[in-house]
Amino acid sequence: MVDVLVIGGGNAALCAALMAREAGSSVMLLEGSPKVWRGGNSQHTRNLRCMHDAPQDVLIDTYPEEEYWQDLLKVTGGLTDEKLARIAIRASATCRDWMRSHGVHFQPPLSGALHVARTNAFFMGGGKALINAYFRSAERLGIQIRYDAQVTDIEMKDGAFVAAHVGEREVDGQLLPAERIEARSCVMAAGGFESNREWLREAWGQNARGEWPSDNFLIRGTRFNTGVLLRRMQDLGADIIGDPTQAHMVAIDARAPLYDGGICTRIDCVSLGVVVNRDGERFYDEGEDFWPKRYAIWGRLVAGQPNQQAFSIIDQQAVGRFMPPVFPGTKADTLEALAGLLNLPEATFVKTVEDYNRACQVGTFDHTALDDCHTEGLTPAKTHWARPLVKPPFYAYPLKPGVTFTYLGLATNDTAAVHFQGKPSPNLFVAGEMMAGNVLGKGYTAGIGMAIGTAFGRIAGVQAAASAGFGPSSAKSERRHATV
Amino acid sequence: MQLFDPQAPSALIPVLNLQESEVERQMTICNACRYCEGFCAVFPAMTRRLEFNQADIHYLANLCHNCGACLSACQYAAPHEFAINVPKAMAKVRLDTYAEYAWPKALGTLYQRNGLTLALASGAGLAFFLCLTLMVMGNLFTAMPGGNFYGIFPHNTLALMFGAVFGFAVLALGIGVRRFWRNVSPAQSTLPLKASAALEATANVAQLKYLDGGHGEGCTNADDKFTLWRRRFHHFTFYGFMLCFAATGTATLYHYLLDWSAPYPIFSLPVMLGVVGGIGLLVGPAGLLWMNLRRNPDQGDEKQKPMDRGFIALLMLVSGSGLALLAFRESSALGLLLAIHLGLVMAFFLTMPYSKFAHGIFRSAALLKYSIEKRQPNPINAGSD
Numbered sequence: 081m082v083d084v085l086v087i088g089g090g091n092a093a094l095c096a097a098l099m100a101r102e103a104g105s106s107v108m109l110l111e112g113s114p115k116v117w118r119g120g121n122s123q124h125t126r127n128l129r130c131m132h133d134a135p136q137d138v139l140i141d142t143y144p145e146e147e148y149w150q151d152l153l154k155v156t157g158g159l160t161d162e163k164l165a166r167i168a169i170r171a172s173a174t175c176r177d178w179m180r181s182h183g184v185h186f187q188p189p190l191s192g193a194l195h196v197a198r199t200n201a202f203f204m205g206g207g208k209a210l211i212n213a214y215f216r217s218a219e220r221l222g223i224q225i226r227y228d229a230q231v232t233d234i235e236m237k238d239g240a241f242v243a244a245h246v247g248e249r250e251v252d253g254q255l256l257p258a259e260r261i262e263a264r265s266c267v268m269a270a271g272g273f274e275s276n277r278e279w280l281r282e283a284w285g286q287n288a289r290g291e292w293p294s295d296n297f298l299i300r301g302t303r304f305n306t307g308v309l310l311r312r313m314q315d316l317g318a319d320i321i322g323d324p325t326q327a328h329m330v331a332i333d334a335r336a337p338l339y340d341g342g343i344c345t346r347i348d349c350v351s352l353g354v355v356v357n358r359d360g361e362r363f364y365d366e367g368e369d370f371w372p373k374r375y376a377i378w379g380r381l382v383a384g385q386p387n388q389q390a391f392s393i394i395d396q397q398a399v400g401r402f403m404p405p406v407f408p409g410t411k412a413d414t415l416e417a418l419a420g421l422l423n424l425p426e427a428t429f430v431k432t433v434e435d436y437n438r439a440c441q442v443g444t445f446d447h448t449a450l451d452d453c454h455t456e457g458l459t460p461a462k463t464h465w466a467r468p469l470v471k472p473p474f475y476a477y478p479l480k481p482g483v484t485f486t487y488l489g490l491a492t493n494d495t496a497a498v499h500f501q502g503k504p505s506p507n508l509f510v511a512g513e514m515m516a517g518n519v520l521g522k523g524y525t526a527g528i529g530m531a532i533g534t535a536f537g538r539i540a541g542v543q544a545a546a547s548a549g550f551g552p553s554s555a556k557s558e559r560r561h562a563t564v
Numbered sequence: 565m566q567l568f569d570p571q572a573p574s575a576l577i578p579v580l581n582l583q584e585s586e587v588e589r590q591m592t593i594c595n596a597c598r599y600c601e602g603f604c605a606v607f608p609a610m611t612r613r614l615e616f617n618q619a620d621i622h623y624l625a626n627l628c629h630n631c632g633a634c635l636s637a638c639q640y641a642a643p644h645e646f647a648i649n650v651p652k653a654m655a656k657v658r659l660d661t662y663a664e665y666a667w668p669k670a671l672g673t674l675y676q677r678n679g680l681t682l683a684l685a686s687g688a689g690l691a692f693f694l695c696l697t698l699m700v701m702g703n704l705f706t707a708m709p710g711g712n713f714y715g716i717f718p719h720n721t722l723a724l725m726f727g728a729v730f731g732f733a734v735l736a737l738g739i740g741v742r743r744f745w746r747n748v749s750p751a752q753s754t755l756p757l758k759a760s761a762a763l764e765a766t767a768n769v770a771q772l773k774y775l776d777g778g779h780g781e782g783c784t785n786a787d788d789k790f791t792l793w794r795r796r797f798h799h800f801t802f803y804g805f806m807l808c809f810a811a812t813g814t815a816t817l818y819h820y821l822l823d824w825s826a827p828y829p830i831f832s833l834p835v836m837l838g839v840v841g842g843i844g845l846l847v848g849p850a851g852l853l854w855m856n857l858r859r860n861p862d863q864g865d866e867k868q869k870p871m872d873r874g875f876i877a878l879l880m881l882v883s884g885s886g887l888a889l890l891a892f893r894e895s896s897a898l899g900l901l902l903a904i905h906l907g908l909v910m911a912f913f914l915t916m917p918y919s920k921f922a923h924g925i926f927r928s929a930a931l932l933k934y935s936i937e938k939r940q941p942n943p944i945n946a947g948s949d
Contacts (some may be wrong), residue, residue, distance in 0.1 A: 116643055123639050126599055185779040187602035191611045204779055205637030206599030212636060212788040337646075342639050344596035400944050404614050406596035 082108045082224070083548035084541070085244055085263035087231045087309060089113065090120030091207070091530060092512025092537030093269035094214035097223050098182060099541030100267070103551040107223045108263070110246065112230035112270065113304040118211065120271050121301035121485055121513065121529075124342040125207035126190070127200040128534065129527030131173040138186045141198045145169055148199075151525055155376070159521020164536075167494055168519055168528075171535035176201060179534070183213030192403045195372055200527040207530075228256075231270065231309055234508075236316060239500050241266040241508040264548035265507035267540040268498070269533075272486035272513040273307020274327060275299050275339060280483075283324035289386060293481075296388035298332060300482045303339035310489070310514060319491035319499040322517030328524040329379030332482030334389065335407045347477045348402040350378065351465050352447070353394035354436055355479070357385040360419065360429030362436065367454070367464035376524040379481040390479040391422055393433070396471040401447060409475030418474045437468035485529065487517035496540035507547040509540035580618055583656040587625060588616045590653050593646055600634040603778040605768075605934045606650070607634070612942050622661045623748040626923075626930035628654035629774045631783030632863040633790075642862075655865035662922050665747075667739040674918040679870025682878050682915055689911035693903040704900040711827045711893030713902050719825065722906070723816075729913045736917035741925045749933045753940060761935035768935070769928045772798055786858045797851030801879065802924075804844020808883070811838035827893065838886065845883035849876040875920035882908045 084100040086093050089111030101107045111118050131148045132139050148169045152160060176186065185204035189197045203210045218225060233245035243262040248255065273279045280294035287293055314320055336345035351371045354362055355378075364381050368374055382390045394409075412418035415433050419426040439458035445451055445467055453466045490498050490510045497504035512533040519532050545551050580588060591610055594600065601607045606627050613620055630651045640646035659675060666672035674681045697704055701716060708715040714722075753761070768774065775783050775795035782792035815834040818824045828835050853876045856869065885905040892901055915921070 185602075185781075187778070190598045190601050191608070192598065202602075204602040205633060206597075206639065208639050209599075209633075209637035216789060337644075340639070340644055342597070343599070344593055344640070346596075400614060403598075404592070404595045406593050 082106050082261070082263045083265070083550065084108075084544045085110065085261060085266045086269065086541075086544075087244060087266065088120065088269035088271065088512065088514075089118045089211075089225075089227075090269060090271065090512060090533070091122035091125070091210065091214070092533035092540070093120075093267070094211070094218060095534050095537030096267040096269060096509070096511055096541035096544065097218055098214065098221065099538045100545040100548075100550075101218070101221045101223050103542060103545035105264075105545040105548050105550040107218075108261070109218065109223055109225050110229040110231055110244070110261070111225065111227045113227065113302065114251070115227045117302065117304060118215065118227060119208060119302075120305060122211050122533070123206075123208040124301055124340070124484075125203070125210070125530050126343065127193075127196070127202045127527045128176070128179075128530045129172060129199055129525065130176065130201050130531070131169050133173075136176075136201075138188045138201050139198065143199050145173075148172075152519070152528065155523035155525045156519075156521050157523065159523075161518050163494060164492070165519045167539070168532045168535040171538070172531040175534050175538065178538075179210075182217040184210050185213075195370070196526055229259075230304075233312055234266075234268075234309070234316065235260070236505075236508070239503060239505050241505065265509070265544040267496075267509045267511060267537075267544045268309055268313070268490075268514055269510070269512040269537060269540070270309045270514060271302070271305035271307075272327070272516075273310055273324075273488065274301065274305050274483045274486045275303050276306040279307055279311070279324075283488075284383075291387065293383050293388050296480055297329075297383070298334075298336050298341060298345075298480050298482045299339045300330070300332065300336075300341050300345065300484045301339070305485070305513070307486075313490055313498065317500055319502065320488065321491040321515075322486075322488040322521065324486065324488040326487040326517070326520075326522045327379075328376060328484035328487075328520075328529065329383070330375050330482050330484065331378035331382045331390065331392075331479040333405060333407050334478035334480040336480075336482065341482065344406040345482065346375065346403070347392050347405055347479060348375075349394045349398055349405070349477065350374075350392050352398035352402060352467075353392060353469060354433065354462070355390050355392050356424065356429060356432055357391075358387050358389050358424070360424045360426075360432055362432055362460060363390075365460050365463050367462045367466055369450070369464075372526065378479075379483070382479050383481040388481055391424070392477045392479055393418070393469065393474060395469040395474050397467060399475070405477055407477075409477050411473045411475050413472045413474075415469075415474060418476055422476055422478075433469055436462070436466075437470060440466045440468045484524075485513045485516070487520055487522065489513065489515045489517040491515075492518055492536075494539070495543050496536050497543065507544070509544050509547075511537040511540040580621070581660070583653070583660055584618060584621045587621045587653045587657050590648050590650055591616045591621075591624065593640060593648060594650065597640070599639070600637060600650075603633040603637075604629065604631060604774040605931065606654070608938065609934055612937065612944060614944055619748045621657055622744065623930055623933060625654045625657035625661060626744075626926045627934055628658070629772075629783075629927070630655055630864045631775055631777060631794075632860065633777050633784055635860075635863055636784050636788035649862060651863050652865055655868060658923070658926075659865065659868055659871070661744065661926065665740045665744045665926070666918060666922075667736045667743070671736075671918050674915070675871070677870070678868075678919060679874040682871075682874040682911070682919060685911040685915045686878060686881070686908060689907035689909075689914070690904060691907070693907040693910070694900075697899050697903040701899055704903065705896040706899040707894065707896040708898055711898060713889075713893070713898065714826065716899060716902060717906070719819065726910070726913065729910060733913050733916035737922060737925050740917060740922065741929050744926055745929050745933070748930070749936075753936050757939050758936060761939055762932060765928065765932040765935040768931050769924075772802075784860070784863065785855050786860055791855075793851060794855050797848045797855065800844045800848025801852060802848070804841045804846075804848050804883065805879075807837050807841025808845060808886070809841075811835070811841055830890075835890065839890065842883040842887045842890075845879055846887070849879040849883075852876055853880075871920050878908065878912055878915075878919075882912050 083105035084107045086097040086109045097109045187204040228251045231244045232247040235243040246259045248258045284294040332345040419429040439455035443452035455462045496509045498508045640648040663672035663675040781790035889901040
C-alpha cells in the first residue's frame with residue numbers, strides 16, 4: 081500500500097507530492113487528465129505573489145507582510161481567513177528556493193507586466209514550464225504518476241481516508257476497469273468546478289431576464305476541473321466554504337475557445353475607451369483604477385449585462401498602448417458603421433459615445449497615473465483616462481465573462497486537513513483551488529492563487545506524510561518545515 | 565493597427581506564403597501571451613511589433629535556434645486548438661529564406677531536396693578527384709615519399725581549384741546574406757551603437773547564447789528535459805571547423821611567407837590545428853546527429869532532417885577522410901585517400917551557399933539585427949504604461 085495518495089496534477093498537488101516524498105513516504109499521484117493536458121489550471125499561470133522584506137533576485141524593492149495582507153483584505157472585501165492568509169503570505173517569502181531546487185526558474189516580469197515587478201515573481205516559460213519541472217522532479221524522486229486517472233469517489237471510515245476509487249474509463253480506445261486505491265493518507269488537490277456546466281448553471285441560476293447567465297461563460301482554464309471530487313466530498317459531509325458563484329472571473333474576448341483560452345484572450349483596452357452592452361449603453365466606470373487592479377471585477381460586470389455580452393470600444397489613439405489582443409478588433413471609420421458591424425442599436429450606441437465625448441473634461445492624459453481626464457455629468461462616470469473617442473478608425477472587441485477558477489471549496493485549517501462537522505480528518509488533506517476559498521472569499525489579485533496553492537500544497541504534503549508515519553506531525557513543527 | 569484577419573482582403577499587403585502566414589498567426593497569439601520572453605531573442609523581438617510583415621517573419625525565423633524550450637512550455641501547443649509550435653513554424657520559413665535569398669537565385673532550388681544535393685555533390689567531387697588521380701598517376705595506390713601529396717596534385721593546382729570554389733561560395737553567401745539584411749533591416753543607428761551591438765552579437769554567436777534555454781540549463785531535445793549537449797556538440801563542430809580553417813590558413817602562410825611547403829610534420833602548427841579541429845569536427849557532428857535522431861519530431865521541421873543529417877554526414881566525412889589521410893599519408897593509400905578527401909572538401913565548398921551551412925550566416929545576421937534593434941527605443945509601449 082502506498083503511503084500518500086495525491087489526487088490532482090496541478091501546482092498544489094505536485095507541491096504536496098514532492099514534500100511528502102521528501103519526507104520519506106512513498107507517493108502516488110493521480111492526474112485525471114491525459115498527459116498532454118496535465119497540470120490543471122497551473123499550466124496557464126505565470127507568477128507567484130511574493131512577500132519580501134528586501135529585494136530578492138527577480139523581485140525589486142520590498143513587499144512586506146502587512147502590505148500583502150492589506151491588498152488581500154481589499155480585494156476580498158474581508159471575506160478571508162486571516163490566519164490562513166498569513167500562512168500563505170509568509171510561505172511565499174521563502175518557498176522559492178525550494179521551487180528552484182525542483183527545477184523552477186524565475187525571471188523578471190514580462191514586458192507589459194512591469195507594474196508587478198515588485199510583488200510578483202514570474203516563472204520562466206510560464207506555468208506549464210513549472211509543471212513540467214515538477215513532474216520531472218517527481219519522476220526522478222520515484223513518485224508514481226498516473227494519468228487518465230480521475231478519482232470519482234473517496235472511501236472514508238470514521239472521518240479517516242481509506243481509499244480512492246478511479247472510475248471505469250476509456251483511454252486511447254482501451255477500456256480500463258474501475259480501481260480502488262488504498263493509501264495511509266491522502267491529499268486532494270483536484271481543482272474547482274468551473275468546467276462543470278451543469279453545476280455553474282445550478283449556482284448562477286436564472287436571472288430576471290430569464291437567461292441562464294453561466295451558459296455564456298467561457299472557461300479560461302482546464303476542461304478537466306469538473307468538480308467531481310468536490311461534489312463527492314460535499315455529499316460525504318465535508319465542511320464547505322464559499323459562495324458557488326464566486327470565482328476568479330475576468331472579461332475576456334468573446335471569441336476565445338470554450339476552455340483553456342488562458343492569458344492571451346484577455347482584453348486590456350477597457351480603461352482606454354468605453355465599454356457598452358448589447359443595448360449600446362455604458363454600465364460601469366472604465367477608468368475606476370489601474371486595469372491590473374480592475375480586470376478581476378469585469379467578469380462579473382459583464383455577467384450582469386444582457387446576454388452576458390459587452391464591447392470594449394477604442395479609437396486610433398489607444399492603438400499600441402495596451403497588450404496586443406489575440407483576435408483582431410472589429411474596425412470601422414465611423415461609429416455608425418461600427419454599430420452596424422456589431423449589431424448594436426445604432427442611435428443608442430452613437431448617442432452613448434457622443435454623450436461620453438461631450439462629458440470628457442480636458443486634462444493631461446497619463447496612462448501611468450490616475451490622471452485628471454474624467455467625465456462630468458455622465459452616469460456612470462469615467463473617472464480617469466477619459467479621452468473623447470474621435471480619431472478613426474474605431475475598434476471594438478467583444479467581451480464575455482471568463483472563469484478562471486471557482487472559490488467554493490472545503491473548509492480547512494492551518495494543517496490543510498479536511499473537516500467534518502468542525503473536526504479535522506486525521507489523514508485527509510486538501511490544497512489548491514479545492515480550498516483557496518478559505519483565503520479568497522471573492523475578488524482576486526495577480527499571483528495569489530499560486531501562492532495559496534504552493535503554501536497549502538506543501539503543508540498538505542508534509543501533513544499527509546506525517547500522518548502516514550513520516551516526519552513531524554504537530555501543526556507547529558510542520559509549519560516551520562513547510563516555510564523554511 | 566492592422567491585425568491579422570485571414571478573411572480580410574489583403575491586396576495591398578505583400579502576400580505571405582502559407583508558411584509565413586502560419587508564423588504570423590502564431591506570433592499574433594504569442595504576442596498576446598508572452599510567457600516565453602525569457603527563453604531567447606525571438607520573443608523580445610516579437611514584443612517590439614504589433615503586426616508581422618514578411619521581413620519581420622524572415623528575421624524572426626532566422627533568429628529562432630530551434631531550441632524547443634517554448635514548445636514544451638506552451639499552454640497553446642497541440643492538442644490545444646491554437647496548435648502553437650513556434651520552432652516548427654519558424655523552421656519552415658527559415659528553409660524558405662535560405663532558398664529565397666540564395667545567389668544565384670535559381671540555385672536556391674537546391675534546398676528543396678538538400679540531402680540529394682549534398683549526396684550528388686559528394687559523388688561528383690569524389691568522381692572528379694578519383695578520375696583526376698587516375699589520369700595523373702595511372703592508379704589510385706601511389707605512395708609518395710614523406711606523404712608528399714603535392715607530388716600528385718601540385719600546390720598551385722589545388723590552390724587555384726579550391727581558392728576559386730571557396731571564393732565563389734563566400735561571394736554567393738555574401739550576396740545572399742546582404743539581400744537578407746537589406747530586406748529585414750532598415751538598420752539606422754549610430755556607429756558606437758552599432759559597434760556595441762556587433763560585439764554583443766559576436767558573443768552571442770560564439771557562445772551560442774540562445775541554446776542555453778535562457779536559464780543556462782540548455783535546450784530541450786527528446787522531451788521537456790533541458791540539456792546542454794546540443795550546445796556543446798555544436799561548439800565542437802563550429803570550433804572544430806574553425807581550427808581546420810586555421811590549419812589551412814597557417815599552411816598557406818607557411819607556404820607563401822616562409823616558403824615552407826607541405827607536408828608538415830605531425831607536431832607542426834598546421835597539422836596540430838588540423839588534428840584537433842578534425843577530431844572536433846568528428847565528435848561534434850556525431851553528437852549532433854545522435855541528438856537529431858532522438859529529437860522530439862514535433863520540434864522543428866521533420867522534412868528538413870535530410871538537409872540537417874546530410875550536412876552532418878558531409879562534415880564527418882570531410883574530417884574523417886582528412887584524419888585518415890594524415891594517418892596513412894606515408895602508405896600506398898595516399899592517392900586514394902587524397903582523392904576522397906579532396907572530393908569531399910570540394911563538395912562541401914561547392915554546396916556551402918546551398919546547404920545547412922548557410923544557417924550560421926543568416927542566424928548571425930539576425931542576431932546582429934536583434935542586438936542593434938534592442939538598443940533602440942521600443943516603438944510599442946503596450947501595457948508598460
